[in-house]
Amino acid sequence: MTPFTSFRPLVKTGFLWWLLVVSLLLISLLFWAFSGGQQVPWLLLIGVCTIFILASTLGYFLYQGQMNRLQQQLQQLQELGDATSELLALPAKCESESSFLNAFLSKAVALVEGAEMGSVIVIQGPDRKLHFAAAYGQELKQLQQLNMLLPQTFQYRLTGGRCDRVIIINDTDNTDDQIARQLFGGQLIRATLSSPIYVEGKLYGLLNLDSTEPDCFNDYDSTVIDILSKEAANAVALYQKSQQIHQLSCYDQLTGLANRSYFDQQASQWPLRQQLQSYLILLDIDELKRINEEQGHDHGDEVLRQLANILRQKWPAKALMCRLNGDKFAILSYGEHTQLSEWLQQIRNDYAMQQPGINFSCATVPFNGNVAESIDLAARVIDKHRQ
Numbered sequence: 001m002t003p004f005t006s007f008r009p010l011v012k013t014g015f016l017w018w019l020l021v022v023s024l025l026l027i028s029l030l031f032w033a034f035s036g037g038q039q040v041p042w043l044l045l046i047g048v049c050t051i052f053i054l055a056s057t058l059g060y061f062l063y064q065g066q067m068n069r070l071q072q073q074l075q076q077l078q079e080l081g082d083a084t085s086e087l088l089a090l091p092a093k094c095e096s097e098s099s100f101l102n103a104f105l106s107k108a109v110a111l112v113e114g115a116e117m118g119s120v121i122v123i124q125g126p127d128r129k130l131h132f133a134a135a136y137g138q139e140l141k142q143l144q145q146l147n148m149l150l151p152q153t154f155q156y157r158l159t160g161g162r163c164d165r166v167i168i169i170n171d172t173d174n175t176d177d178q179i180a181r182q183l184f185g186g187q188l189i190r191a192t193l194s195s196p197i198y199v200e201g202k203l204y205g206l207l208n209l210d211s212t213e214p215d216c217f218n219d220y221d222s223t224v225i226d227i228l229s230k231e232a233a234n235a236v237a238l239y240q241k242s243q244q245i246h247q248l249s250c251y252d253q254l255t256g257l258a259n260r261s262y263f264d265q266q267a268s269q270w271p272l273r274q275q276l277q278s279y280l281i282l283l284d285i286d287e288l289k290r291i292n293e294e295q296g297h298d299h300g301d302e303v304l305r306q307l308a309n310i311l312r313q314k315w316p317a318k319a320l321m322c323r324l325n326g327d328k329f330a331i332l333s334y335g336e337h338t339q340l341s342e343w344l345q346q347i348r349n350d351y352a353m354q355q356p357g358i359n360f361s362c363a364t365v366p367f368n369g370n371v372a373e374s375i376d377l378a379a380r381v382i383d384k385h386r387q
């Protein structure tokens, strides 16, 4: 981040003083010249000089005020530039979408001078329900109790349902909007700003900034938040893409369980315990080929999905699970051998209730850190049982 170097005005103050002195001398010279070197009208000269000095001083202060405002805006612009580049780096650092939204919200509150608090609302489902995903200076749980739909927001109403621009309400006394008038620590929100966030052309959510003081947001804040919301949208899209890539590369699309390579990766970090043996359990659905042929591939898919669901929902201990390939699943779990057998029997019973007549073969072998070895051993045990 480059530190902001103080704004250098075009004209130095010393030069302005010289300009004033020279102008006064010129005025005096003109008076002297017009009086033809005779009696100089001193009173008139002093009056003119005084007016000139007052006008110059006023001009100077107006100029300074403008320079200060410009300096402030430049500083804000630089902060905005820093914030936007930080935003794009955030998805890689944040563990979840909600932690990203919280970080984004903090930046927005810090950038807009009048903002004391704020929230990020994500629009959910076809009925466009409002879900408060992040809050700053307000109780998130309390906000999440507000049961509202998008059409009830002032953003929606004041844009005629288009939600296409930043909306500022600088005095909430003039609105009956529930969100706009929330209580904050016993105080009423008096000014509020709402910006839509579009991710890949679809309304993703709203960024709201609030203050207990009226008239504290201006057009400049609106521009800053508009830019920031667009950058946040890019960052959200980036985050969602990276999640999709993770999902596609690590999980089996049919069952939602981990795939073999992600399972291998996680199993390599599985903590082996001295007091409690770890076991690898291999499950292989019987005669899936025949099921596919007789009842169709879709039914075969359902058979696979249901076993995965039962394993995920019913396995009673901490475990890693995956669909190894085709009709084979693996579980890495702690437990006593007899206990694991009981759990497997329970899974078998539950599965038989959902898929009558369909069974699976399984083998439980000790796991000592080498996944491939344990899987080979378990596969040999299953083959032996089937012969």
Ligand SMILES: Nc1nc2c(ncn2[C@@H]2O[C@H](COP(=O)(O)OP(=O)(O)OP(=O)(O)O)[C@@H](O)[C@H]2O)c(=O)[nH]1
Residues within 6 Å of the ligand: 254, 284, 285, 286, 287, 288, 289, 290, 292, 296, 297, 298, 299, 300, 301, 304, 325, 326, 327
């Ligand atoms: N429906 C469906 N079938 C699959 C999928 N992946 C693999 N299969 C089928 O699963 C069958 C597995 O064949 P085999 O390894 O001989 O297993 P099996 O027919 O269950 O025979 P056993 O395991 O010896 O009882 C093959 O016919 C594959 O086409 C899938 O994603 N969906």
